[in-house]
Amino acid sequence: xxxxxxxxxxxxxxxxxxxxxxxxxxxxxxxxxxxxxxxxxxxxxxxxxxxxxxxxxxxxxxxxxxxxxxxxxxxxxxxxxxxxxxxxxxxxxxxxxxxxxxxxxxxxxxxxxxxxxxxxxxxxxxxxxxxxxxxxxxxxxxxxxxxxxxxxxxxxxxxxxxxxxxxxxxxxxxxxxxxxxxxxxxxxxxxxxxxxxxxxxxxxxxxxxxxxxxxxxxxxxxxxx
Ligand SMILES: [Zn+2]
Numbered sequence: 503x504x505x506x507x508x509x510x511x512x513x514x515x516x517x518x519x520x521x522x523x524x525x526x527x528x529x530x531x532x533x534x535x536x537x538x539x540x541x542x543x544x545x546x547x548x549x550x551x552x553x554x555x556x557x558x559x560x561x562x563x564x565x566x567x568x569x570x571x572x573x574x575x576x577x578x579x580x581x582x583x584x585x586x587x588x589x590x591x592x593x594x595x596x597x598x599x600x601x602x603x604x605x606x607x608x609x610x611x612x613x614x615x616x617x618x619x620x621x622x623x624x625x626x627x628x629x630x631x632x633x634x635x636x637x638x639x640x641x642x643x644x645x646x647x648x649x650x651x652x653x654x655x656x657x658x659x660x661x662x663x664x665x666x667x668x669x670x671x672x673x674x675x676x677x678x679x680x681x682x683x684x685x686x687x688x689x690x691x692x693x694x695x696x697x698x699x700x701x702x703x704x705x706x707x708x709x710x711x712x713x714x715x716x717x718x719x720x721x722x723x724x725x726x727x
Contacts, residue, residue: 505619506637511610514618516651517640518605519549519569520625527597528617536594539563547571551579553594555587564588566595569602577606
């Protein structure tokens with residue numbers, strides 16, 4: 503499979519609700535796999551779930567349901583009714599319902615014999631992940647910070663709160679754009695500073711005296727001496 507397995511239940515939950523998650527569930531028992539897209543609404547209060555129909559990425563994702571972040575049914579997969587492109591009791595719906603119900607427990611769990619995979623892209627911004635820790639969790643370092651994911655303290659902080667706390671910290675699109683612009687600006691500044699320092703270093707190299715007027719022989723003598 504062209505992806506990366508998420509081994510921790512908390513990381514799987516944070517990834518699933520990061521806003522632009524593409525998550526593949528694999529049953530170790532049967533080998534069955536389904537790929538889902540879990541996309542946050544603009545307000546972040548609802549996540550829409552669709553699944554990849556067929557084995558190739560060229561096929562569209564089909565809507566099957568949603569997950570609310572508050573209310574009595576929060577943190578549960580709700581079938582999308584007549585708009586859903588798969589039956590309530592189809593395997594594809596049952597698999598995500600079962601998985602989400604485990605991940606959103608106060609102490610998240612990964613069900614036995616279930617593997618959770620991501621595609622090597624950040625679940626929040628969609629950029630390709632390169633840092634090993636990010637590949638482990640599915641969230642880039644910047645997005646993990648922005649989502650309030652703090653690996654060292656995460657479990658103790660989270661366990662006291664209801665599931666899906668991560669949404670409260672999830673910035674909206676505008677905020678994301680602002681943060682990305684900021685990161686770009688910082689990068690440009692760093693590059694310009696490096697250019698400037700290089701130029702200074704080059705300009706401060708002293709010219710050898712008489713180099714311009716001296717003959718080639720003279721230069722050779724000086725440098726071989
Ligand atoms: Zn990201």
